[in-house]
Amino acid sequence: MKHISSLDRVVCFGRPGNHPVIDLHVHPDYSIDAKGSVEDFCLKAVEMGLRGICFTTHLDTDPDYDDAYVVVNGKRLSVFDGRWLENYESEVRTAGDSFRDRGLQVRLGVEVDYYPGALEVLPDQFHETEFDLVMGSVHLVDHMQMSTEKDALTTFRKLSLEELGERYYGLLTQCVETGFFDLLGHLDIYRRYGERFYGNEIHSLWSSHLKGLTAKMKAHAVGFEVNTSSWRKGMQEPMPESSLIRALRKSGITTVTVGSDAHNPADVGADVDRALDLIRNCGFDAPFDFLKRRPVMMADIT
Ligand SMILES: [Zn+2]
Ligand SMILES: [Zn+2]
Structure with missing residues (x-):
């Protein structure tokens, strides 16, 4: 059950000298497109x-896409066979026990x-798994991936920029309205291939959707991440871009x-x-951690 009261927030004071950031978005080799074990990531x-x-x-469960798999012990399994979740939970918790003494929260x-x-269509076991964070990400518009060039371009050729905004932000707002999620992943992922296709106007695509989206985010206590992967892909900005990060803060998202x-x-x-500096410049005190699906403020330590 998702907690929605901001009173649930607790402040966590870190130890001086310890890096003040938790990386809250990583894919170990349970994901079919990832490499490296849970332990390798912790190290x-x-x-x-x-x-x-x-x-x-x-x-990922979209029936139009052939990616509804996870990998467990080298074997590809259907995500719908939720037994993999037991394995996943146990491996991550075991890593948490063994890395705690080394100052790492898992x-x-x-x-x-x-x-x-x-x-x-989520597997039954999903609801029995004690997650710290359930992130919702919209990767697909009209069942086409925004994160792969070929798919994204197929969608862009069919849609005006305004139509893309309506579809994407419509889905994102629905995602928030489910009340199921704690956090939105890579909020403006359409920019990855959309910047080149649509040009500079894409940078303000969010503006007419912000009010509706943030009202729902506040009502359902949903936060957002600053996803640094776009910097590694040669883009100028993380996801979302700084103008949107600033606008989200001004709209009362904390x-x-x-x-x-x-x-x-x-x-x-x-x-x-770099992301930490940026969010501070955009008006946030510090990033959050998530524990048992509650946002935990990382105290502002320098
Ligand atoms: Zn991801
Ligand atoms: Zn994603």
Whole structure:
């Protein structure tokens, strides 16, 4: 059950010298597009001096897409066979026990691909899993991926920029309205291939949707992440871009997290310092951690 009261927030004071960021978005090799074990990711997080790491394995179920799998012990399994969740939970919790003494907090999360109907097909075991964070991400518009060039361009050729905004932000708002999610992943992912296709106007696509979206985010206590992966892909800005981060803060959204979206251990913690500086410049005191689906403010330590 998701907690929606801001009174649930607790402040966590870190130890001086410890990196003030938890990387809340990483994919170990349970995801079919990722490499590296849970342990490999934790080792890299310790090496980077992070205070914590949250595993967010993909849970993709769109029937039009052939990616509804996870990998367990080298075997590809259907995500609908929820037995993998027991394995996942136990491996992440075991890592949490063994890395706690090394100053690393390990969180159990999941990145659910949101599309209408996604919540009805989740495996039963999903609801028995004690997640720290359930992130909702819209990857698909009209069943086409925004994160792969070929799919994104197919969609863009059919839609005006305004229509893209209506479809994408419509889905995102629905995602929030379900009341099911704690956090929105890579909020303006359409920019990855959309910047080149639509030009500069894409940078203000969010503006006519912001009011409606943030009203729902506040009503359902949903935060957003600053996803640093776009910097690694040569883009100028993280997701969402700084103008939108600032606008979200001005609209009263206070829960922000930082995530690398690493799909291999080498990218764990990538650009988290840069993201931290940016969110402070955009008016946030500090990023949040998530524990048992509650946002936990990381105290502002320098
Ligand atoms: Zn994603
Ligand atoms: Zn991801």
